Amino acid sequence: MTCALAGCAGDGKGLDENGRPEGESTGTLQPTFQSIQANVFTPVCTACHAGAAAPLGLRLDEGASYALLVNAPSVEVPELRRVQPGNPNASYLIQKLEGTAARGGRMPLNQPALPPETIAVIRQWITDGAPNSTSAGGGGGGSKTRFELVTLTAVSPARDETVPAPVRDIVVVSDVQLDASLLQSNLIQLRASGGDGNFDSGNEVSVPVDATVRSDLPTVLSITPRAPLAADSYELRISGTEPVALADMQARPIDGDGDGVPGGDFVLRFTVEMTR
Structure with missing residues (x-):
């Protein structure tokens, strides 16, 4: 399933120079999934990409975005992954953010493009293997005791x-x-x-x-x-x-x-x- 960042429509009003809603700041963007979620996906993308009606099934709200991005096939170009760990150029997310995708418009749609510095940080996270820095499970359950549950x-x-x-x-x-x-x-x-x-x-x-x-x-x-x-x-x-x-x-x-x-x-x- 996929698009890669928002299929969002809007006039760009109320956004700062980083493409985030004015007045919202969660700290310096880092090449970790947690930081990208807090600084890009949640404030910018979830205006459209959240809930059952998210375009092409791509939810970018916290708790869903990682599972629907990493190694997930794109709906628009199924031979590409939304995020291909280790390969940002082959990741449909990057192509949509940079406006180089074969289908559709640059994302966020009808809004200011994300700054090159922001996209570079997302690229670095993908180059680093797109790890899930928010996972509670850590290293495959090795840190869990035998009394804890698998859910x-x-x-x-x-x-x-x-x-x-x-x-x-x-x-x-x-x-x-x-x-x-x-x-x-x-x-x-x-x-x-x-x-x-x-x-x-x-x-x-x-x-x-x-x-x-x-x-x-x-x-x-x-x-x-x-x-x-x-x-x-x-x-x-x-x-x-x-x-x-x-x-x-x-x-x-x-x-x-x-x-x-x-x-x-x-x-x-x-x-x-x-x-x-």
């Missing part, structure tokens, strides 16, 4: 959210590094409700999906239906229950049901509606 969070779509069709992928993040080899087991299932919005009526339809890992620390999962999802209600279920359970690198199963105890299935329900 999953739905990024896009969010839980119980209604999103416009088509939906090309579902993004779920972990707080630590997961054992990706377990994805070969049949522990991820997606079902359509069959049109009635219920999942116990007997008319549910299984939807084939492929699961890939976009990044490891912590793990970002992209769950891709083999065809874009049509209008209906959907249930994604990731097993946290033995004998086939998703677990971290220390074999600790996820706390899928959020009851504070390892185990239980992670369930995400959302609705896809036709775009009018």
